[in-house]
Amino acid sequence: MNLVPEAAAIEPQMRDWRHHLHAHPETAFEEQATAAYVAERLRSFGLEVHTGLAKTGVVGVLRQGSSERAIGLRADLDALHIQEASGVAYASRHAGRMHACGHDGHTAMLLGAALALAKRRAFDGTVYFIFQPAEENEGGGRVMVEEGLFDRFPMESVYGLHNWPLKPFGTFATRAGPLMGAYDIFEIAATGKGGHAAMPNLTHDPMPFAAGLINALQTIVARNLNPQDAGVVSVTQVHGGDTWNVIPEHVVVRGTVRSFKPDVQDTIERRIREIAAGVAATFGVEATVRYERRYPATVNTEAETGHAVRAARAVVGDEHVDTDPVPNMGSEDFSFMLQAKRGCYVWMGAGTGAATVNVHNPRYDFNDAALVVGASYWVTLAEQLLPAAALRRAA
Ligand SMILES: [Zn+2]
Ligand SMILES: [Zn+2]
DSSP, X not given: OOOOHHHHHTHHHHXXXXXXXXXXXXXXXXXXXXXXXXXXXXXXXXXXXXXXXXXXXXXXXXXXXXXXXXXXXXXXXXXXXXXXXXOOTTOOSSTTOBOOSSHHHHHHHHHHHHHHHHHHOOBOEEXXXXXXXXXXXSOHHHHHHHTTHHHHSOOSEEEEEEEEEEEETTOEEXXXXXXXXXXXXXXXXXXXXXXXXXXXXXXXXXXXXXXXXXXXXXXXXXXISOTTSOEEEEEEEEEOOOSTTEEOSEEEEEEEXXXXXXXXXXXXXXXXXXXXXXXXXXXXXXEEEEEEEEEOOEEEOHHHHHHHHHHHHHHHOGGGEESSOOOBSOOOTHHHHHHHSOEEEEEEEEEOSTTOOOTTSTTOOOOTTHHHHHHHHHHHHHHHHSBXXXXXXXX
């Protein structure tokens, strides 16, 4: 591995930062102490610091040389509502909250990259270090874009990174085009006519509606999508009824939809609405559909993916960078930044074999060995994208 020496030299500091953040997790838009911790460190490195974007977001600015060019590197600050069971010495001190997705590691390695880049002074231009709140569920990335992230801090492209325990440590993976899925939710509420369960002919039973609906929804992917396109329709909740001998008035069915392409997303939403209306008519109940588009697909642009791959190869070697990984139907709110700006999101392998625990598990812990790898990737990417004048002349 070709680690950046200035990043390797501060590995103990990055571990300390990471463990402090891990012990003090904060969730969506409540990352006050986390944001203050990040801002304090960025200032101590000599960076200009902006706080309060999307409530708890932080942007650090590092300028060097005379070039007008600028890029953005992004990390996420938030934890999850999980009771930690990792057993590590620096485990969460906040009941019911845990850094179970490794955003503590992402934050620590981007801080490390800021410090290493500030020490090396080997680029020409501006690097914006974006620390966003509320990646999980609440779309802090969207709020940052809406609050003018790219107007206040003009940049040509933006880059994101996530640790990926399902891929081996010392590897990277990314691809041009869709890498992660769009995330939508739906709720179908049916109202029939309740009554005595022994006299069903006097009711409009919403239970057969729910049964018919769930089966029919599974035909959307199987029968309505082009077989070459990917999509998921999962029913995850059914609520209705309270006792043995009463046909209830109401049933609620909820679930999630995942897709990569906008036309697939449109087709699934349209078919959910049509099927709900059709099945409701069949069983004589009233059905209402609430469909919410939460996160769009994470779609990398071609040239910027090339830049990310080049930087990753420089750090871990050509053979350890997968440029055609199978996209994942998980979702990521960096997608909102990629809708507004060219850029690339990469997975950094963090797995250590059979004992590896994946993210969102109460026994997960960020792999500290990846801190120097991630920081080296960020430093290399920034210096390759914004080459110093001396290097430009040599080239
Ligand atoms: Zn997560
Ligand atoms: Zn995450």
